[in-house]
Amino acid sequence: MTDTLLKTKFAKPFLKWAGGKGQLVDEIDSRLPQELKEGKIKTYIEPFIGGGAIFFHIAQEYPDIDNYVLIDVNKDLVNCYKAIQTNLEQVISELKLFEDLYFSIPTDEKRQALFLKIRKSFNHEKDNSYSSQTAAKLIFLNKTCFNGLYRVNQSGLFNVPFGKYGKPNICPEDNLRKASDLLQKATILCGDFFCCREYVDKNSFIYFDPPYRPISKTASFTSYAKGDFSEEDQIRLAGFCKWLSKRNVKFLLSNSDPKNENPKDSFFETHYPKSEGFIIDRVKASRAINCKGDKRGQINELIITNYS
Numbered sequence: 001m002t003d004t005l006l007k008t009k010f011a012k013p014f015l016k017w018a019g020g021k022g023q024l025v026d027e028i029d030s031r032l033p034q035e036l037k038e039g040k041i042k043t044y045i046e047p048f049i050g051g052g053a054i055f056f057h058i059a060q061e062y063p064d065i066d067n068y069v070l071i072d073v074n075k076d077l078v079n080c081y082k083a084i085q086t087n088l089e090q091v092i093s094e095l096k097l098f099e100d101l102y103f104s105i106p107t108d109e110k111r112q113a114l115f116l117k118i119r120k121s122f123n124h125e126k127d128n129s130y131s132s133q134t135a136a137k138l139i140f141l142n143k144t145c146f147n148g149l150y151r152v153n154q155s156g157l158f159n160v161p162f163g164k165y166g167k168p169n170i171c172p173e174d175n176l177r178k179a180s181d182l183l184q185k186a187t188i189l190c191g192d193f194f195c196c197r198e199y200v201d202k203n204s205f206i207y208f209d210p211p212y213r214p215i216s217k218t219a220s221f222t223s224y225a226k227g228d229f230s231e232e233d234q235i236r237l238a239g240f241c242k243w244l245s246k247r248n249v250k251f252l253l254s255n256s257d258p259k260n261e262n263p264k265d266s267f268f269e270t271h272y273p274k275s276e277g278f279i280i281d282r283v284k285a286s287r288a289i290n291c292k293g294d295k296r297g298q299i300n301e302l303i304i305t306n307y308s
Helices: 022-029 053-061 075-086 088-104 108-125 132-144 173-183 193-199 231-246 267-271
Strands: 043-046 067-072 186-190 204-208 250-256 279-287 297-305
Touching (some): 053 204, 067 075, 075 132, 204 231
Parallel strands (some): 204 250
Antiparallel strands (some): 250 297
16 A cells, blocks of 8 residues: 555655654744744754654745754664665665565454564664664554554563554655655754754754653653653753753753643743743643543643743
8 A cells, every 4th residue: 555645745754653743733833933934043953853743844834944953862763764864765665565565464463473573573683783674664663563652671672562453554655755855954863862962053943852751750760761751851951951041042842741640740840940031831732642541632731932
């Protein structure tokens, strides 16, 4: 199944990623600095690229930007972006092979066996040598796994189960080509958000979309290097945002609102104080990924800026 009938004018994320901001594009767009909309911002920086919904939006709506700096700590994700950027034809060729094979298999049971085989192969090779085939395997797994999640176990192995989807769009060729075109102007880096510091100047704008802050002290203590973001990392990011503000570099940051669970939790008001020029807005978003059905629905999310 190709996307011949699904061609659209705009590129969109080619991976589904937990915490993706596709549903908040309009809210974020309405808060972008006027300098960006007027073409004065020449460098756009996104240190937690994830699925890239905001990057794809900005790159197409505001084409006067000359340079994009896209960063993530997730090596698999970064290498996939690089493969789409530099080896697109090979990625598409591999995906078409996976797609044809998947749809030639008549039963979910046998499709699951193929999924598990590719998952095992991906886990075996991803830390040894990265190739266009490995990138294609990540996209295949993302399209066919349960809920389109990326999740690894403590050993760093992708462990999301099979999704049993009847007609997943495994090779969205048209979208991949549009995405690759946009990525030609991008510097793609694997690393901590702090490494964006060397790319910051008065003509840059930064969008931060870190992993959600843990609601409680026991909610998450895995390190950022394994895909999560600790309380200490959140505080370190707030310190970096203060460093940016002192240099008149504009940023926008999104995060979950802890007051959804605890109205007395003022973590963000404490670390992004109004007295230092930070503005915190609350907007509605749908909790799309949650194992408990009664926890899905409309919640508040935060949008924080250092400009009005």
